[in-house]
Amino acid sequence: MLTHEIYVFDAYGTLFDVHSAVARHAALVGPEARRVSEIWRSKQLEYSWVRSALGHYRDFWSLTEEALDFALASVPGVTSSAKASLLEAYAELDCYEEVPAVLQALKQAGAKLAILSNGSPQMLASAVKSAGIGSLLDDVFSVHELKIFKTAPQTYALVTQAYGVDATAVSFQSSNRWDIAGATAFGFTCRWINRSGQPEEYADLAPVETLSSLSGLVAASPR
Numbered sequence: 001m002l003t004h005e006i007y008v009f010d011a012y013g014t015l016f017d018v019h020s021a022v023a024r025h026a027a028l029v030g031p032e033a034r035r036v037s038e039i040w041r042s043k044q045l046e047y048s049w050v051r052s053a054l055g056h057y058r059d060f061w062s063l064t065e066e067a068l069d070f071a072l073a074s075v076p077g078v079t080s081s082a083k084a085s086l087l088e089a090y091a092e093l094d095c096y097e098e099v100p101a102v103l104q105a106l107k108q109a110g111a112k113l114a115i116l117s118n119g120s121p122q123m124l125a126s127a128v129k130s131a132g133i134g135s136l137l138d139d140v141f142s143v144h145e146l147k148i149f150k151t152a153p154q155t156y157a158l159v160t161q162a163y164g165v166d167a168t169a170v171s172f173q174s175s176n177r178w179d180i181a182g183a184t185a186f187g188f189t190c191r192w193i194n195r196s197g198q199p200e201e202y203a204d205l206a207p208v209e210t211l212s213s214l215s216g217l218v219a220a221s222p223r
Contacts (some may be wrong), residue, residue: 011175015127029082032078035214040068047063047067048060052152065087098215114139116143118150157186171189174190177192180207184205
């Protein structure tokens with residue numbers, strides 16, 4: 001028996017490995033490849049929060065490219081010629097190893113599965129196709145239609161409005177603790193996929209469970 005009928009997943013960092021683009025081209029980027037990847041991700045998120053607060057929206061792919069420009073300019077010795085290859089790889093990120101099997105298990109148990117992401121529709125479609133998980137998903141919700149990013153409450157409402165359910169009917173999974181805080185405040189039942197063992201924060205907006213990977217989600221959802 002599933003704990004919920006609806007399971008919604010953040011995309012980047014939860015289903016798709018945001019660092020796999022740089023890892024794929026580590027030789028091209030050079031010895032500071034990991035630092036480049038970390039700056040890229042940090043700035044991508046920062047830009048989304050700042051633009052939401054300002055009310056000056058740009059789609060997530062544009063922010064991803066701008067963040068990469070900053071990352072490449074920030075690390076001495078890294079050539080900007082890597083940009084095209086890195087963006088191409090980001091459009092086809094690797095999914096985490098357990099993702100297909102976990103989604104398949106939940107689907108077979110009767111759950112409705114969806115993505116809710118800051119990603120633009122085109123980049124989400126590309127990532128889903130590349131990972132080969134499209135047949136396992138019922139919906140892919142992008143904040144793009146709202147022109148604002150998570151953690152704005154209306155982004156989470158995309159799910160409840162589409163399915164005509166109360167927020168408590170949704171199990172929401174994200175590797176981003178700030179996303180878990182936002183979704184918890186909205187009313188989702190949240191599970192934090194803490195892949196890298198980050199310390200807890202937002203203590204007043206805690207998930208119901210913290211898991212090291214999505215595999216634990218299946219174990220926590222007996223059929």
